[in-house]
Amino acid sequence: MQRRCLLAAALIASAGLAAAQAPLRVIAHDSFELPAPLLAQFEREAGVKLQLIKGGDAGEVLNRLILTRAKPIADVAFGIDNALLPRAEQAGVFDAYDGPAAKRPAAAPLGAGVVPVDLGYVALNVDKAWFAGKGLALPASLDDLAKPAYKNLLVVQHPGTSSPGQAFLQATIAGLGEAQAFEWWAKMRANGVKVAKGWSEAYYTDFTRNGGTRPIVVSYASSPAAEVFFSKTPLTESPTANLFLRGSVYRQVEGVALVKGGNPALRQAAGQFIEFLRSAPVQQALQTSMWMYPAEPGTPRAELLRRHAAEPARFDNPPTEPAGDTLRAWQDRWVRTVLR
């Protein structure tokens, strides 16, 4: 009996403790990854427990935040990028953050109150061995890709279901102009462009590097470096390479923000987490854990990225982020042009 009482007391005490120390809830996309010791160090220094919620891809994360606006499921959100930010702002799901990290310049800007953490580029990747084996020159422009020599070589993702797909569509529109871009897509349809549902499908079932039939795939500028890192045998050279063509490179800037309506008692800790993401160790580590480029200016590039995945000199983003209606219209037009 006495033992049972003790147990109950211990349970109540621990429950009380847990209530006093609510964890800092961080929602992030599935690709969020940082070394565990770094996260543990943050917990120690901030004196708060982290509760990481992985909420699907970035678009799904934002949708969850919008759906649960009335009773937010997180205090901080990581991974909202420049393409999604207009929707987030329209829905009013974030509170502006104005700590030191927000005031420091970043390698690329993001909306007010949302702190840029890293950036990446959606770009074309090619299978080097395939092109060498066929003795075919790499295309020098998107127009080349629409020529008969490059028939059935490209796989892209559906912009409606995949963020790289959406980014690539925007790059073609920004790079070629809306009218020409859709003309190009129509030509590509005739030239056998393949549409995959998402990145994994395109990369792992359609890309020749993994046994598919398409030697050109829409992926990320950092993918060739990741190929070296995740190779089964040590490599000196990546089996894939970037193909930076006009109208095929889109710059993605990912940020971290305070969720409106988050736990007020944890506002300070939430700010600390934002600062933490812009700290030197995290900016260094994210390059080879999330395969993105650091947003903090002056951060040294990881060796792998420098050697196998240099940043592109130019990119094609629309001058201002297009509103949701515009995106929807582009997407519908794309579906009519390429699929239906």
Place this chain on the structure above:
Amino acid sequence: MRFALSALPLGFLLLFAAAPVARLLAEGWGTAEPGFWGLWADAYLRGRVLWSLAQAGLSAALCVLLGLPLAWVFARFEFAGRALALRALMLPFVVPTLVAAMGVLALFGPRGVLGIDGSDTPWLLVYGNVFFNLCLVVRAGVDALDQVSASRVAAARTLGATPWRAFWRVEWPAVRPWLASAACLAFLYCLSGFGLALVLGGQRWATAEVEIYTLVAHELALGQAGVLALWMLLLNGAVALAYAAIEQRLAVPARADRLPRRAARGMGERAAVAAALALLGAVAAAPLLAIVWRAAPALADGSAWRVLGEPATQLALGNTLRFTVLALALALPMGVLHAVSAQALRGWGVVWRAAAFLPFVVSPVTVAFGLLLLYPEWTASLPLLVAAYALIAYPFIAKALAAALDAVPPHLAQAAATLGASPWRVFWRVTLPQVWPALRRGTAFAAATMLGEFAVSLFLSRPEWLTLTTLIHQRLGRPGESNLQAALVLAGLLMALALLVFVLIEGRARPRPDPADHARTA
């Protein structure tokens, strides 16, 4: 009392299946662009629904067409490896959808072993569906053919009927209702399936369930998604109701004069057995072997063992087992109560039986987002995760037990009651031992399915709750050869685990199934 029995499972279903769906529908209601009837005017959405129905119908028909001759061979002939083949037949069903889809892609994908690229054709999904559901028809067919009266077949033959005529006039009428029930179930699984359709349907052949996922998760078009979800709910519900009605009428006691199985004689019969085994291999075994084949290089060079030793794999393995056990602990009592109360509720029994399918019928995406809206403070909490898992296990248990209870002769329980046993005691001492094998089988199916559960873990996940399926998903989300290899090895591990769980819970195969333990469990 009868209603009291159903109160708990009813509450569970309402809280974790019906309410989330209603909540999500309410969120999007009024903003619905097409409107309830407008769906049929929208060519695109109409196409999705019609394709969902068509692929389910086609798959179910193929299952019956292939399954009946297979069942006949298995029911009438004795041959080496027969019991093993019948057991292996259940493998596709216990293999997680993600793994199965990978296997099908390894065969007929762009880099398929066979060199036939079936992607972007509707056949990939139909093949996957048949791979998954063929076992339902075969098991039901074998058990039904076992019920055919030997004396009636003998009489027909004595009166000069050819074997074909004897089959057509005597065996077929006896088997028909069983096949109807199995076909109904296969149709329901194909119609409501999500994982397989997501991976195999591709862009062009996505089903309505996949469209709901896209609309909710990516486009936040809740109105449209709601209208579509509601229609699918109605269609699925109608099928489930039809199934429950057929199922309830099937309550026949076991026959005493079964046709004995005999060795295949002559060229024709031997060829039939060989053809049946070959067909089984091509449909049910090939995708599984393809996964093993593709993972083989990693097994050979030793890197597979490294993957298995990684902390992430250990964590995922531990979580997968933990969630399965926890969810079973919740789903078992609920499922048992559901089945028992379905038995007790005479008139409303059919509806209540069909309600056991509710977790299948509602789209997992709708449930996940509904749960998020309904219980935001419970997001990423263990109880909610376990409840969502238990929801998947629920129908297997409830259905297996309900079917078994039908076959229990009522006089035993009545005798026990007359002798003064309390209802609880009657259940515990008389009914339960008789339905025990069916309960075990249902539990085995539930556990194996939860191991490979994909949809829920995709939606309600925290990193420390990594499961094997989410780990596979993650590995496939990053470039690099070792990631692909790791995914294949993990898929193999999941397959082995599902099989192990199945053997552990269901036990060794009996040469002849108990009358109460027929294939209606699947």
